[in-house]
Amino acid sequence: MRLPVIVLLAAAIVPPTSCFAQDLDLLIRNGSLLDGSGSAAIHADIGITGDRIVLIEPHITGPAKRTIDATGLIVTPGFIDPHTHTAADLSDPKRAHNAPYLLQGVTTVATGNDGDSPTDIAVTLALWSQQGIGTNAALFIGQGTVRREVMQMSDAAPTLAQLDQMRALVAAAMSGGAIGISTGLYYAPGSYAKTEEVIELAKVAAQHGGIYDTHMRDESSYTIGLLGSVRETIRIGAEAHIPVMISHIKALGADVWGQSTQVIALIDDARAHGVNVTASEYPYTASGSSVVASLVPRWAEADGKLVQNLSDPALHERLVKEMTENLVRRGGADSLLMTASKDKTIVGKTLAQIATERHESPIEAAIQISANGDSSVASFNMKDADIEAFMRQPWTMTCSDGSEGHPRKYGTFPRKLRDYVFDKPVISLPFAVRSSTSLPAQTLGLKDRGLLKTGYFADVLVFDPKTIRDLATYESPRVLATGVRYLTVNGKLAIDNGALTTTLAGRPLTH
């Protein structure tokens, strides 16, 4: 419809400033604003009062208690990380600030992923609320945690009574505020569950409006293979009627390099048939694991007999054979770098170096390390072509999967911007911002977050596109990222002019 000329004239003479009736608490002016939806940047100011965004206009003059000049800076929603291992950090008053995440621009984390969560969701959320946390945080209930609670480390199928007990634990967790159920079907004891058992528990989460998050059974060629695992995940989504999120999607190891093409086709096809499949990804070629998780077969961990089995002469030959195959999958002994261990003498060395020093085979060295309390490893097993192919998908989010000893806990979000947007244009800036904001907010079911929008919570990030970057490396994994100039969490400044404040403005988020 054409508007009458007089209306157009009236619009044209409205002055380019707007005043707000009440004082703003915070006014961020002159920034280049990306709202998180994937739309291009616009020049606009943002007004914040209390914990909400109350105004977004081209020119806001105030008055405001505090005004920030964001000239030359980029303003986005705070980043949302759907896969972290921060539950212990957030529960510890000394680490609850969640500084490694704030300095990446992250204002909300999900945790309890990989099937491993606190047992009592409601109690944990209440503790965070009472002690204070630096970022917002949401929790999954872990299927591995639930199975261990009912069946310990047994690799048997559950009885009907045990299955009912597990269902009840998932229901209690969902009622207590969990946003969904996570699985770590690659790990023990999660791996001992057959698909049908997982579907039964996912149905309970679905009834409560939750989602299904998975570290899949196999990201490589260990058991059912990468493609088999994607099919299993899609089946769980379809039969449990639940949105499914594939965590840290990857093609792990030479056997499956290049299979990103088939994985993407499977996911696109499932989505076209009404299964809500999404994925998250971190921008590193090394995954973070442990010697046991990456090399030792799961049967050796059953019933809590790992140490016993590792030294059992009757099992030795089978163990060495299977561990040798697994080491090939992982790219050989040069590809496993020890990043954290109670044995400090091995940290910073590859499995190959340790074996040479000890005058033994890499497998013998790995068995010793496994029997001696395990060690975290950076496992170099991915190709950039697969990482970039997954990153280009509209259903792929950014996640850190941050774990001790791997630089991703300190660098993921700035690294994605620096390496894949600014230095090498794999994806556009609006696309990258969407993958770290509105897409995870929608996927996790977080209300009024993930967009710069009037009425939404004021989780706002202001960063310098010239200086934002990760500084953590495999050799020095605990170096904080740089380039975040301002960050508000629920309207409070958590980073002010590049420096962390002492504010603990985060909140536990429930579904």
Ligand SMILES: [Zn+2]
């Ligand atoms: Zn994982």
